Amino acid sequence: MIRIGTRRSLLAMTQSGHVADLIRDRLGREVELVEITTDGDRSQAAGTPLADTPASGTGVFVSALRDALLAGEVDVAVHSLKDLPTYPQAGIALAAVPEREDPRDVVVARDGLTLGELPAGSRVGTGSPRRAAQLAALGLGLDVVGVRGNVDTRIGKVRSGEYDAVVLARAGLARIGRLDEVTETLDPLQVLPAPGQGALGIECRATDELVDALAALDDPRTRAAVEAERAVLATLEGGCSAPIGTLAEVVEGDDGDELWVRAVALSPDGAVAVRMSATGATTEAVEVGTRLAKEMLAEGADALGSEAGHDV
Ligand SMILES: NCc1[nH]cc(CCC(=O)O)c1CC(=O)O
Numbered sequence: 638m639i640r641i642g643t644r645r646s647l648l649a650m651t652q653s654g655h656v657a658d659l660i661r662d663r664l665g666r667e668v669e670l671v672e673i674t675t676d677g678d679r680s681q682a683a684g685t686p687l688a689d690t691p692a693s694g695t696g697v698f699v700s701a702l703r704d705a706l707l708a709g710e711v712d713v714a715v716h717s718l719k720d721l722p723t724y725p726q727a728g729i730a731l732a733a734v735p736e737r738e739d740p741r742d743v744v745v746a747r748d749g750l751t752l753g754e755l756p757a758g759s760r761v762g763t764g765s766p767r768r769a770a771q772l773a774a775l776g777l778g779l780d781v782v783g784v785r786g787n788v789d790t791r792i793g794k795v796r797s798g799e800y801d802a803v804v805l806a807r808a809g810l811a812r813i814g815r816l817d818e819v820t821e822t823l824d825p826l827q828v829l830p831a832p833g834q835g836a837l838g839i840e841c842r843a844t845d846e847l848v849d850a851l852a853a854l855d856d857p858r859t860r861a862a863v864e865a866e867r868a869v870l871a872t873l874e875g876g877c878s879a880p881i882g883t884l885a886e887v888v889e890g891d892d893g894d895e896l897w898v899r900a901v902a903l904s905p906d907g908a909v910a911v912r913m914s915a916t917g918a919t920t921e922a923v924e925v926g927t928r929l930a931k932e933m934l935a936e937g938a939d940a941l942g943s944e945a946g947h948d949v
Contacts, residue, residue: 642673642711651812656715675701714840718833723871732851733839737859738808740835744821746802751821759801766880768804771828773907808835829882832866858887861922865898868926876934879941902938911938
């Protein structure tokens with residue numbers, strides 16, 4: 638019996654349930670979901686929501702699941718990959734990255750509108766410096782305002798008229814069956830997603846026999862893409878604190894599959910951006926991402942500061 642530790646939120650339960658199905662179908666093993674209540678959940682219940690990925694350090698949600706793994710209370714933890722820090726955690730293995738959902742950001746706006754149709758001064762909610770900077774860079778005169786809470790809470794602020802629109806990850810809406818709320822899917826040409834967005838990270842204890850078994854759930858194309866994106870993030874984080882968007886895709890090259898990686902680093906107000914791309918072998922994902930980020934730092938990304946630091 639494999640025990641999967643999960644938070645109680647709808648998105649977490651859906652993601653854990655999806656991985657439970659994969660383990661049953663592909664490994665033929667029995668699975669049980671074990672609920673883990675985190676400090677973050679308690680503080681949300683008490684009415685003071687925390688950011689699930691603070692500007693520095695590992696998010697409270699990620700930490701609680703890893704603690705349960707290391708204590709032997711559960712055998713597997715499922716995370717949104719974009720919530721996982723780039724540096725490894727002692728004793729924990731990232732055993733599998735299954736096939737990714739659509740990584741793009743989407744708009745949920747009043748009256749079925751797109752960003753371009755919203756009048757200047759419209760209130761657009763996002764808690765992410767990456768989204769805020771890229772929205773500002775569109776030059777539409779939108780009023781970008783902070784928003785916290787789960788997906789339902791955020792959509793509710795559009796329904797109630799408090800905001801004209803919110804920007805969210807398409808993958809989160811897809812997983813909880815709310816894609817019908819989407820009024821526009823943002824082209825990565827304009828808004829690049831967070832590193833790892835739309836992908837899941839499946840962790841287990843590094844010494845567990847499960848490391849080898851779970852490898853069967855790994856999708857090599859997704860793994861290559863997210864390794865490149867996380868290398869971009871890790872390298873840029875070392876040299877600047879600007880909001881970052883990046884997307885790696887496996888595309889058809891002259892000699893078969895190759896990785897195509899796009900990335901942007903922006904000043905927090907979106908006024909200055911360094912936007913570049915790189916291609917390379919799918920087997921050299923980390924190298925491609927690292928090289929791209931180093932070029933971006935040399936092109937001025939190192940001077941794009943943000944007190945808010947990194948968020949998703
Ligand atoms: N930090 C919030 C978070 N973490 C993962 C997702 C969505 C699912 C994903 O990107 O895999 C979201 C919500 C959002 O950004 O809209």
